[in-house]
Amino acid sequence: MTNGSAVGLDEGDEQRLAVVVYHENGAELGLLKPGLPLTIGRAEPSVLRIGDRRLSRVHACFLLSDNLITVEDLGSTNGSWIAGRRIQKASLEVGDELRLGGVLARLHALGRSGQPLRLEGDEHFRHAVDEEAARARQFHRPFALLVVRVERTRRDGAPPSLVEHVHRWVERVHGLLRPVDRLAPYGSDAVQLLLPETGPEEAVRIARVIAATPPDSGPRLVVGVSVYPGAADTVEELVELARAAANRAGPEQPVDVCSTAPWFDSGTVAEGSLIAGAAMRELLETARLVSASRVPVILQGETGTGKEVLARFLHDEGPRRSQRMVRVNCGAIPKELVESTLFGHERGAFTGAGQMKQGVFEEANGGTVFLDEIGEMPLAAQVALLRVLETGAFSRVGASKELTVDVRVIAATHRDLEGMVAAGSFREDLYYRLNAIILALPPLRERGDELEPLVHRFLRLANQGNGRTVQGLEPATLELLRAYSWPGNVRELKNAIERAVVVARGALLAPGDLPARVQAAGAAERPAPTPPPIERAVPAPVLEGASQAREQLRGYEAHLLQEALVATGWNRSEAAKRLGIPVRTLSYRMKVLGLKKP
Numbered sequence: 058m059t060n061g062s063a064v065g066l067d068e069g070d071e072q073r074l075a076v077v078v079y080h081e082n083g084a085e086l087g088l089l090k091p092g093l094p095l096t097i098g099r100a101e102p103s104v105l106r107i108g109d110r111r112l113s114r115v116h117a118c119f120l121l122s123d124n125l126i127t128v129e130d131l132g133s134t135n136g137s138w139i140a141g142r143r144i145q146k147a148s149l150e151v152g153d154e155l156r157l158g159g160v161l162a163r164l165h166a167l168g169r170s171g172q173p174l175r176l177e178g179d180e181h182f183r184h185a186v187d188e189e190a191a192r193a194r195q196f197h198r199p200f201a202l203l204v205v206r207v208e209r210t211r212r213d214g215a216p217p218s219l220v221e222h223v224h225r226w227v228e229r230v231h232g233l234l235r236p237v238d239r240l241a242p243y244g245s246d247a248v249q250l251l252l253p254e255t256g257p258e259e260a261v262r263i264a265r266v267i268a269a270t271p272p273d274s275g276p277r278l279v280v281g282v283s284v285y286p287g288a289a290d291t292v293e294e295l296v297e298l299a300r301a302a303a304n305r306a307g308p309e310q311p312v313d314v315c316s317t318a319p320w321f322d323s324g325t326v327a328e329g330s331l332i333a334g335a336a337m338r339e340l341l342e343t344a345r346l347v348s349a350s351r352v353p354v355i356l357q358g359e360t361g362t363g364k365e366v367l368a369r370f371l372h373d374e375g376p377r378r379s380q381r382m383v384r385v386n387c388g389a390i391p392k393e394l395v396e397s398t399l400f401g402h403e404r405g406a407f408t409g410a411g412q413m414k415q416g417v418f419e420e421a422n423g424g425t426v427f428l429d430e431i432g433e434m435p436l437a438a439q440v441a442l443l444r445v446l447e448t449g450a451f452s453r454v455g456a457s458k459e460l461t462v463d464v465r466v467i468a469a470t471h472r473d474l475e476g477m478v479a480a481g482s483f484r485e486d487l488y489y490r491l492n493a494i495i496l497a498l499p500p501l502r503e504r505g506d507e508l509e510p511l512v513h514r515f516l517r518l519a520n521q522g523n524g525r526t527v528q529g530l531e532p533a534t535l536e537l538l539r540a541y542s543w544p545g546n547v548r549e550l551k552n553a554i555e556r557a558v559v560v561a562r563g564a565l566l567a568p569g570d571l572p573a574r575v576q577a578a579g580a581a582e583r584p585a586p587t588p589p590p591i592e593r594a595v596p597a598p599v600l601e602g603a604s605q606a607r608e609q610l611r612g613y614e615a616h617l618l619q620e621a622l623v624a625t626g627w628n629r630s631e632a633a634k635r636l637g638i639p640v641r642t643l644s645y646r647m648k649v650l651g652l653k654k655p
């Protein structure tokens with residue numbers, strides 16, 4: 058990158074147009090000077106260099122000439138895109154956004170700038186916050202995080218960019234900021250501030266000064282504040298809380314302070330990595346109570362409701378947390394290997410058993426065994442399991458010696474075990490041994506208050522994992538997410554958000570970024586459109602309409618696949634992972650759609 062990870066606005070009044078490039082480590086700014094081409098790319102000879110492998114060495118060129126701004130793609134591999142269309146050359150206006158490979162570039166008009174303004178890259182900023190958090194924890198000192206964003210007043214919901222105004226207010230608060238304070242962009246419409254040694258009162262005072270920007274000096278600003286200690290224990294949560302507070306802030310209350318646990322105000326609470334709304338909170342209370350004992354627990358719930366995370370919670374909350382929790386998916390082990398997986402085997406116990414191997418119960422001694430999909434366990438293994446539960450003893454396959462272990466068993470299933478007992482496919486005695494405590498996880502459709510916090514959590518994770526900087530959702534997108542019934546529960550939601558983040562073109566997730574089934578659910582919810590008046594209706598042959606729609610779908614599909622392939626350097630298994638489909642399906646669809654590596 059050209060200037061490390063900092064953005065500098067250090068020029069005079071005439072230099073008023075800039076291209077700001079947002080990438081995974083922050084933002085870079087290149088000034089557009091009349092007649093001087095501004096090339097952007099990954100390496101020299103680009104003028105503005107950004108270390109993102111999805112950019113070509115010299116990716117695109119911006120030029121301001123005769124008051125016209127143009128951008129030209131310089132034969133890049135991953136292309137330059139405006140509103141989903143790959144472009145060769147295009148003219149731009151202030152506020153226009155385009156995607157260069159995998160980074161977002163936006164054309165900004167800058168105001169008068171006096172002092173240099175330094176915005177750190179996100180990675181540096183995170184590092185500074187991590188360090189500050191460690192120091193604060195060790196010496197029991199406070200620090201504050203502020204997220205400042207432009208008040209959203211536009212009806213279209215698109216937030217105006219803060220970067221084009223940031224210098225105005227940052228100069229005003231410059232007197233308040235000390236050299237130790239750090240400032241970094243947070244997406245394209247917000248910045249984040251780290252204020253070491255700053256308690257809640259001081260943080261709020263600074264936030265109020267920032268928010269008190271007179272209307273004539275730019276857009277109104279709102280500020281979210283989170284303070285350590287008190288708001289949360291982890292850096293991630295602190296940032297998330299400040300961001301959530303900034304999102305809540307509005308004209309009536311331009312400074313919103315988050316001083317309690319996350320999601321508490323909205324009736325939900327975060328339990329470490331677990332987000333829990335009203336329905337889940339009671340469950341967690343019970344889980345916390347039983348975590349201390351050794352009694353077996355059954356976790357019941359549809360697929361993807363969070364049975365495994367709840368098992369982890371039970372283990373981590375209890376006295377066994379320093380020992381291992383070993384998970385075994387009973388449904389994934391070949392029937393004939395279930396016993397040796399659970400209990401181990403002696404050398405030569407069966408063909409292929411070249412070495413003695415410990416089983417899950419031995420590995421987890423002192424800790425917890427999590428038997429996922431217990432409903433799939435074959436009857437023979439059920440007998441052996443019953444014995445361990447009753448006596449704590451078992452034998453490795455092929456051994457005569459008995460071993461004793463101290464493990465806690467947590468079992469999970471999406472099946473109706475009682476029904477299976479009645480049908481004779483699950484042992485009644487084992488069922489009664491296991492069912493001392495049954496924790497039933499409600500499906501996501503009954504946990505409406507969790508949807509939004511979960512979406513934001515997954516959005517942030519997807520941004521991190523895919524080097525994206527999607528800032529949030531369009532209101533219509535959230536509507537669709539609410540309308541859908543989520544048969545695959547939290548996992549399906551997580552996958553849908555990840556996919557949406559990967560395909561998103563704008564700063565906010567649009568309805569079109571969601572999987573088709575989620576979009577279709579929204580369409581089903583909406584009232585049917587009024588049919589056009591008869592005299593205006595154009596009769597179209599059904600077949601033609603259908604084939605047109607099919608063509609459109611094919612085009613869309615081809616675009617999605619190509620995007621994933623390009624982003625992964627045409628690595629099929631990586632691309633399939635991103636798309637959430639098997640590699641074989643990807644290869645087949647590539648063939649059908651005629652997609653080939655250039």
Ligand SMILES: Nc1ncnc2c1ncn2[C@@H]1O[C@H](COP(=O)(O)OP(=O)(O)OP(=O)(O)O)[C@@H](O)[C@H]1O
Nearest residue numbers: 330331332333359360361362363364365366547548
């Ligand atoms: N309350 C929650 N907060 C945050 N993430 C969650 C929550 N519940 C589930 N998840 C996430 O959803 C995904 C599915 O959860 P998990 O694997 O625990 O579900 P499961 O019920 O065990 O699924 P299956 O029955 O298919 O094994 C995981 O990525 C998990 O991290």
